[in-house]
Amino acid sequence: MSQWIQQLRDSDNSQYLVYLLLLLIFAADSQTQLGFAHGFLYAPLLLLASLANKIRLLNTCFYSALLLIILGIFISPAAPQGFAFGYVLANRIGACICLALIYLQMRAAIALQLQQARQQANLLRQQQQLQLINQLTHFGRWTLDPHNHMLMLSAEAKALLPAGSRSKLTLSQFSALFHSPYQSAVQQLLSDCIDLKQAFDIECACRLDGDKTHWLRIVGYPATDGGTSMHGIVQDINSAHQISMRLAQQQQRFKQWADSMPIFVWTADSSGSVTFVNQTLTAFCGKTEQELSDNWLDVVHAEDRDAVMAHWLHCVKSGDAYSIEFRMRRLDGHYVWHLVKAVAVYDTDGKIEKWLGSAMALGTAAKPGAVKPYNVLSG
Missing domain, CATH: 3.30.450.20 (PAS domain)
Structure with a gap:
């Protein structure tokens, strides 16, 4: 059933099917004596039009159905003898009210679905942009729970740290990943981030691939949504640090x-x-x-x-x-x-x-x- 609905939404011919059914119902109404509830047959057609998830098709189907219901009064055969014309009008008016209620409900449902689709598309686009930024700037995210003092690393952040690093670390385990001159500073900054809600930004070195020194930037900041958790990033700045070191060496050689x-x-x-x-x-x-x-x-x-x-x-x-x-x-x-x-x-x-x-x-x-x-x- 869901596949059929998806095909109906994806197909450009769905509107022609709705228009054909409109004509068939009107043709049946025009050949039937007044008094029969043919106007209510347009209700399932509105439901079918709503499944296509197209506001314009639903609008066209609704207003066309109203017009055809009114037009049927004039072209359909007369009502059976003894059948008051007031009942005919009541029948037609009731059909119009029923269609209007269905139309409003289906229109609201389609608008909600379109809004959700736009939100999902925006979210997907943001995720794709974030992944692209991650690839270009080489950074990953971390979250710090102040209740148990545990730091959770994203997959991107974990990949930037020494091999064997876990996705969930204590403050001491995280700070131990860096060279000894930076370990106490990183742990103190994380503690201040929890206790004082104080943001920080530090550049420190760790060892990757054996004895090879690698420079990372650690940034932390309190949650902006009123929560108690802390957030931050781990960014690979090794290339920029090497360029800075080479520039400093060149300046030193020039001074000498x-x-x-x-x-x-x-x-x-x-x-x-x-x-x-x-x-x-x-x-x-x-x-x-x-x-x-x-x-x-x-x-x-x-x-x-x-x-x-x-x-x-x-x-x-x-x-x-x-x-x-x-x-x-x-x-x-x-x-x-x-x-x-x-x-x-x-x-x-x-x-x-x-x-x-x-x-x-x-x-x-x-x-x-x-x-x-x-x-x-x-x-």
Whole structure:
């Protein structure tokens, strides 16, 4: 029976069957004397139309049935002798009321089924999107029951943890999956999440495939639906962590190289703010790297500052190579002329990512207040 109903819903010919039955019932009504309850024969037809689960077909069937019931009064043979016309009208009106009640009930049922179908489709789509996100971002979910302090892992979360991990763990068992420096921190954060309803976000390392270190991100947050359970995710961040480590190593190697140079080496961001100076420059000026990064104009001779800054702002805006001579104050208070240069480094989008600069002494020191005309060199 259910297969027949499903075929009726899937078939595009179901409406033609309903229309054919409408005509057959009307044909029978038109050949029968008034007084017989042919109008009620449309009721099973409404039920059949509702099985197709199509609002438009149900509407067409209902309004057509009403029209045919009224039309039957005029084309059907007269009622038997002695049969009052009032009974004919009562019969027809009763059939219309019956059809209206069935129609309203079936329409509500179809609307409910369509709403449920839309909700199921949305739920399925959300599940598919979540699975796609899981595949792209490599994360799984966990739930923490505050009553028994047990942590339940989803299949995706379990797959990210060391082999042999169970789907249901105590707080100590879960924290023991990570390297010893992180075990106490993870367990404390989970406890605070239960006792204080406090969210947390931590990156920690565990061992996968023997001694291979693998980095994971553990996020926890209280339930937003008013419940007492805690929820969270386990995310694989090993690739991002390795990229970050390689970047840190590259920055460290650059710093070591820059500190070994006999000339001044410095960098700036795309906006022109100094981000790094080497030890040669800090030793020359007698200031820390942070002091020079924040206030590098303080070591420039007062007479040179306006021209130096104007040329620098022009280059930052235009991307032109920076090249200028100006005086810089040495640790003992004397000023020394330097040739300062910088070039822009561009990213893949053609935008300035940072500036690489250097400075080289041009001559002997001049006493404080000594003036030598500066020279802005061409790029």
